[in-house]
Amino acid sequence: MQFLDTIFTVINDLTWGFALVPFLVVLGVFFTLASGFVQFRFFGRMFRVLFREGSGDPTKISAREALLVSVGGRVGGGNIAGVAVAITAGGPGAVFWMWAIALIGMCSALVESTLAQAYKRTEADGSYRGGPARAIIHGLGENYRWLAVVYSICLIASFAIGFNAFQGNTVAGAVEDSFGIDRLWTGIFLAVATGFIVYGGIKRIARVADIIIPIMAFGYLAMALLVIVLNIAELPAVITDIFANAFGFREAVAGGVGAAISNGLRRGLFSNEAGLGSAPNVAATAYVRHPVSQGITQSFSVFIDTMVICSCTAFVILLGDVYQPGAEGIDGVALTQQSLVSHVGEWAQYFLTAAVFLFAFSSIMYNYYLGENALTFMTSRSVALHVLRIAIMGIVLLGATAPGATAVFSFSDPLMGVLALVNLLAIAMMFPIAMRLIRDFRDQVNAGVARPVFDPARFPDLDTDPTAWPDSPPQRKGRTAR
Incomplete structure (x- = not known):
């Protein structure tokens, strides 16, 4: 076990520690x-998706439903505990840099989700x-199937x-902590509720x-x-x-602007x-008229996650007196919780x-679907x-029931680092294709x-599935996917 822990620590250091964050920012x-x-x-x-109805076809997932599933996945513990950790370790200035990376990341989300939509397949x-795995083999070719398999695993x-x-x-x-209910009962309830949802597939999710x-x-x-x-005053x-700490005009913690x-x-x-290559799996399920439409929607998802939800947590903490810059003490979800209690x-x-x-x-629903989509890429057997x-x-x-046992899942972060690197390499290689689609959308x-x-016929060199685009010109509908 110690050997595996050492390996995953090295992978984590090589991805999140050295390469991944600069790679994400630069790209x-x-x-x-x-x-x-x-x-x-x-x-x-972006805001139009909130008020637009779907196709009326019960077999289709609407753009709004795909947005909400992806928002549900993005919005999680990081929005409550993660923001508190960032402020504790990096001071109020960390909030500005969260905003900055979100505004940049909105474009990365648009590109990766546009490609996932372009190469989706009709079931x-x-x-x-669809998703990055399928985009890799249809966008880069069968020679890159090994890369798609690494991504899926x-x-x-x-x-x-x-x-x-x-x-x-x-x-x-x-x-x-709040109600005194034993972890076992919460775990059983969650497991049963999860089973009910996942056996209904993406439509029920x-x-x-x-x-x-909402x-x-x-x-x-x-x-x-x-x-x-x-606390409006x-x-x-x-x-x-926030701005003064972000640019080093006022230091709140050791490390200053670097922290x-x-x-x-x-x-x-x-x-x-x-x-990171996660949300495009959900983005590909949506019925839309153009791949870029769902790219814009997923860009909006990033905006909601960070610019809205994360900002809410940041203001709850910074407007209170529980947080003391540079002081040792509570952080994580406890800081958010105590700050909220101090206010109301x-x-x-x-x-x-x-x-x-x-x-x-x-997030559980979202995470399950990501696993399901990856598994169906590797095998079509229903038993799997x-x-x-x-x-x-x-x-x-x-x-839920064995908090000490969750240490065995410490491989999640390093493997997500590998996942992100694979995805970033793939979308960088396919970026010219994404630009063609963006220009087509912009021209219209x-x-x-x-x-x-x-209209798939306008992109004959792309391995798309014309049946996935029912709104394309009628004469094209009879064609089948290559």
């Missing part, structure tokens, strides 16, 4: 510049499947197994997300707005403090997942427990899918087309 900046700041150019279009039941190990154990542990711990994600997001947002209103000073940048970038990337009273800890539950449960579903239920129960918008339509 994000490059994508932003090369695309002409596409995430800002189409920012106004026998009329639904769609890392996706299952990190998200479906490791992170689901942590989510179960987070919920059980919060419930035990999307339907549930369409209900609980409740989760708007409830947390309303609480943060209450805190801001109660201190808000300008807090915002000034602020390091912690802000890392926690921001962990939270919004832009460029003891009842807030129960509210936060409910928020943690919804955040974690939505049943094994995965039962295993996920067991993993959630284990994570400039020509006055309200809702641009993707």
Whole structure:
């Protein structure tokens, strides 16, 4: 066990410690510049997805449902505990750098989700499947199947197994602390609820997300707005403090601006997942008229995660007096919880427990689907899918009931590092294709087309599936995928 732990530590150091964060930042900046700041150019279009209806076809997942599933996955413990850790280690300035990496990451999310949409495939039941693994073999060729397999294995190990154990542990711990309910009962409830959802597939996951994600997001947002209103006089000073610490004009912690940048970038990337190759698996399931449409939607997902939800947590902490810059003491979810209690009273800890539950449960659904999508890429056997579903239920129960045992899942972070590197290499190689799709979308918008339509016939060199684009010109619909 010590040998494996050493190996995973080395992998973690080689990815998150040295290569990955600079790689994510540099590529994000490059994508932003090369695309002409596409995430800002189409920012106004992002909000349309909230009010747009789906196709009316029950076999299809709407763009809004795909958005909410991905928001449910991105929004998790990182938005409550991760922001607190970033502020504790990097000072208020870390919040600015979380914002900065989110604005850049919005472009990375747009690019990776556009490619996932472009190479999605129609399933026998009329639904769609796609994601980085399928984009690799259809966009780069069969010679790169080994790379897609590495990606899929890392996706299952990190998200479906490791992170689901942590989510179960987070919920059980919060419930035990707030209500005194034994971890076993929470674990059983979570495992049963998880089984009910995962056996319904992506359609049931999307339907549930369409209900609980708005409740989760708007409830947390309303609480943060209450805190801001109660402390509105201190808000300008807090915002000034964030910027002053971000650029080293005022040091809050040891390490100064370096600590602020390091912690802000890392926690921001962990939270919004832009460029990590996870959300495109969900993005590919959506019925849309053009691949870039879902890219814009997933860019909006990053905005919601960091610029809205993470900012809520940051203001709750910085507007209170529980956090003391540079002082040793509480951090993580305890800092957020005590800060909230200091603002509105003891009842807030129960509210936060409910928020943690919804955040974690939505992440469990999302993490399961990522594992399912990766598994179906590697094998079509239904028995493998049943094994995965039962295993996920067991993993959630284990994570909830045996907090000490979750150390065995410490491989999640290093494998997510490998996953991200594979994804970044792939989308960098396919970026010219993404740019062709972005230009096609932009040209249609400039020509006055309200809702641009993707026509596979205009991209005959791309290995797309014409049946996945029912809104393309009628004469093209009879063609089959290559």
